[in-house]
Amino acid sequence: MLDEPSTNRNGPAAAESPLIASLRAAVAAAPQDIPLRLHLAELLLDAGHGDAAVAEAALVLSQAPGDAQARALLVRAMGGGPAAVAPVEQQADPVEQLAGFDWAAAAQEIGDAVPPRFAGQADAKEAPVAVDGSGDPGEASAYDVDAPDGPGAVRLADVGGMQEVKDRLEAAFLAPMRNPELRKLYGKSLRGGLLLYGPPGCGKTFIARAVAGELGANFINVSINDVLDMWIGNSERNMHEVFETARRQAPCVIFLDELDALGAKRSRTQHNGMRNTVNQLLTELDGVNDVNEGVFVLAATNVPWDVDIALRRPGRLDRTLLVLPPDGPAREAILRYHLRERPIESVDLGKLVKATEGFSGADLAHVCESAAESALLDSARTGTVRMINNKDLLGAAKAIRPSTEPWFAAARNVAMFANEGGTYDELLAYLKKARKL
Structure with missing residues (x-):
């Protein structure tokens, strides 16, 4: 102005x-x-x-x-x-x-006299939206499809350690998909759903991408921001369009991140729009009006006990996999990754791996970041640049409390007192083995 x-x-x-x-x-x-x-x-x-x-x-x-x-x-x-x-x-x-x-x-x-639009103001002329929503300018980011051979493609071999998780994935999910002859012999449909759960920061999203890479399938990452909309009916439409995109791009893996937000228990949901979104997700998983052949649904959550029970019914997300904090080999691989471009000397990874028992992948990244910060501040204070050493890393590991502990404190009560039908038997076995009961 x-x-x-x-x-x-x-x-x-x-x-x-x-x-x-x-x-x-x-x-x-x-x-x-x-x-x-x-x-x-x-x-x-x-x-x-x-x-x-x-x-x-x-x-x-x-x-x-x-x-x-x-x-x-x-x-x-x-x-x-x-x-x-x-x-x-x-x-x-x-x-x-x-x-x-x-x-x-x-x-x-008057072009030079008119200042920029007010923040948040819509354009006077917008692209028309088709009946199926294909013209919606905001939908592209929600339905981006990553190709199996794209720059971000990974395989299970790229996941360090976690051999038990890989074996479970192979037996419960990947082997039937890789063997079409056996699948045909046993009448196994090329569709399925798997729920990954466990503490935050332990690589559930990375594993889902690795599964897509193993299957040679396209990958769609769906979060709550991609689906929920303030206008009535748009959330359901967005959910439907995600599955329609996957059907057109089959074989395709749909990854539902933070499933407890997208599929929260309807009995605890006060908003009708949220309940309708869960209903739409159930309909899409069943493939009532469409065939989900070649569409694989993976979901991840930190709180599976908050997920609507209907989503875990047989034929939907009926298989579950507990993703625990990285084991020793996985921790070593993660630490090597985060230290690979930093100046280090005399680092004993064996001691560091033992000192980070129970740490999540995010915790390990924090350890490396804190150690680098300590060396940087010391160099600035003395005026002499020095390398990151074992003392920096072990000191950071000692100062950082594993972020997985609060999760296990909450999960312990669920595994002990709300384990209907043996849903959390795997978690209960781990808690006993780790002496966390």
Whole structure:
């Protein structure tokens, strides 16, 4: 917005009156108040501030493209003064009266006078949305499909350690998918669902990507932000479109991240829209109206006990896999990865691996970051650059408390007192083995 226009179509620039200055302050405090901005534009035009009046009228049109009063005011300002066009209230048909006005030329002339749009304001002209939602400009990021041979593709061999998890994945999920002849012999459908659960930061998303790589399948990562929408019915439509995209791109893995948010227990959900979204997810998993052949659904959650029980019914996400904190070989691989580009010396990975028992992958990254920070501060303090050593790493490991401990504290109660049907037998066995009961 131009406070003091350098040129003026209606005469030399004059000092603004106190009334105009007060209105400017009021408009700055309430920029969305169209009548107030139009009143300011009228006063500016009458006072000879043509450029400033044009800028205010253009801002109104950017908010309300069909505002006849703003269009008429803009014509007056561009046409040479108030006498060029009759007052708005005397016009019988403002649209017809303005039909011959060259809006393109006017827009080019005032281009430098119009500031950027208000934050969050929608464009006056948006791409139309098709009936199936394919024209929605916001949907592209929600349904991006990663190819199996793309730059971010990984395989199970890229997952360090965790051999028990890999064996369980192979037996419960991958082997039937890799053997079409055996699958045909035993009548096994090329569809399935697997729920990964465990403490946060232990690599559930990475494992899901590795499964997609093993299957040679496309990969769609779906989070709550990709599905939930403030408008009624849009969340269900978004969920349907995710599965439709996967069906078109089959074989494809859909990864539902934070399933407890997308598929929370409906009995605890107060909002109808959220319950309808869970219902839509159930419908898509069943493939009632569409065939899910070649569509594999993986889901991850830190709190499986908060997931709607219907999602874990046979035929849906009926197989579960506990993803625990990385074991010794996995911790060594993770530590090597995070130290690979840092200056280190005399690092005993064996001692560090033992000192980080129970740490998640995120905790191990934090250990390396903290050790690097310690060496950096020491170098800055002494003026002599030194390498990251074993003392830095062991000190960081001692100072950091594993983030998995609170999760196991909560999971212990569930495994002991809410283990209906043996759902958490695997977790219970681990807790006993690790002496966490």
